[in-house]
Amino acid sequence: MMVSLNLECMERSGCKPMHQVTSEGITKTYDKGKSFAVDKVTFEVDKGELFGLIGPDGAGKTSLFRILTTLLLPDEGKAAVNGYDVVTDYKKIRNVVGYMPGRFSLYPDLTVEENLNFFASVFGTTAQENYHLIKDMYSQIEPFKKRKAGNLSGGMKQKLALSCALVHRPNTLFLDEPTTGIDAVSRAELWEMLTKLKAEGITILVSTPYMDEANLCDRIALIQRGRILSIDTPSSVTRKYKGKLYAAKSQSMYRLLEEIRKYDQTQDCYAFGDSLHFTLKDDSGNGIESLSDFLTASTHFSFDLREIEPTIEDCFIGLLRE
């Protein structure tokens, strides 16, 4: 057991645990045990790591974050943050973690400034003490510091929420879907911010349904229906993709999709950005040439077929199909 080993190690020699977060067989059920929100989830996050939990709504990301931030008790398993057990040492954990829930959870009737000062005082600190951590974000909302938080725009609410989660300088930061419903430019800004916080030595766990954000993490866990499908660095996840992946393009994408699906050796074919991605039942033969012949015989438009490197999203789709 990783957890107890770390604790023993700390007690004996006073050394720091190498893992900042550990989860060992964590399980959480709802509806009297009928539905598994989190199902035997095991992983570790290293100190200073930027770790992504990638999966759609209902995958169990929020339940897992709530367990790790001591807001929800697991049914089974053990988990620790900063070497503290999530069940027995919950008070200690609350002092060292920052948590930004997916839903806006600040006080809407307090002003921007009041919210920040409130969270600082709860942790026995002041907004000034760790101002360098939040300066980049907070300076953007400071002109509105007398405005009630409930009246801020979505983007500003998020900047305030992250400022409040950082005000006590946590060593571990949990961000639950910080980029959901946020436009592509603001998403890019948030990720730049996370990179800076990582450079400050803060361990970050971030969940997202956007697969393209996976590449910005040191390591990722792909999660679906409470289970981890794969856990590795983004490049290793894509390297482990089984079989070959091909892309197809033509002037009439919807017709091409229908045609490729008609081909009897096609395993899977789906739209992917400006092209189609597909896999074949057997990669060993000259499948792509045969498909090309098939398409030439049955269609009257030009097309382009080629083998490509899979993205994280292709890997996720592949794992879901298994």
Added chain:
Amino acid sequence: MGAVVISTNQLTKKFGDFAAVDSVSFDVYQGEIFGFVGANGAGKTTVIRMLCGLLLPSSGTASIAGFDIYSQTEEIKKSIGYMSQKFSLYEDLTVKENIRFFAGIYGLSDKEIREKGDGLVFELGLQESAKKKVKELPLGWKQRLSFSIAIIHSPQVVFLDEPTSGVDPIVRRQFWELIYAASERGITVFVTTHYMDEAEYCGRVSIMVDGKIRALDTPSNLKTRFSGNTMGDVFRSLARGAARVGD
């Protein structure tokens, strides 16, 4: 291209001195999948609310399905469908009850409701779940059901406001296949999304920044013009300088 189904000319909406939508002009054609993207706060929702007859413009003109957005808002509401992730179905009603309810509101006859309802349940493979409450369905099924209900009255245009937020990548694609099928049937699809790969699935994409349409073209033309490999690159290069922050 088909007939013009949506046409706006210098459409503007001001709230006080603030021009949420600033002189926007564009046409959308029948059966087109028209992507409507922009940063939070760019004015997308305000445009959609005006086109749906829910909000009067400050100036400019627009027509949808041949109806004027100032004077014929009731006719417009009968000619369009609308779906968003936030408002979709009644969770405590069953699949069948939701179909009956919305089809009834759209004025379909009992016979049409029965026929179209059965067809819809069959197409979505929901036969076994027809009597289940909507809240018991997985999110992806809810979204597909919600879309099918939004077009049950065969509207000329369907507005989809971030329809695929949060669903898994397979479900997201299944949803887009419903969109393609609707477009093949001649329904014009007006869709907003934050997934830039989905912008690639649209026939044409309009990119809104600070209340104005900064670019409108096919994805491939936009990528050429703004030297981007993906629609994400195009969007970021246009929206990065946006003055407005947030929703």
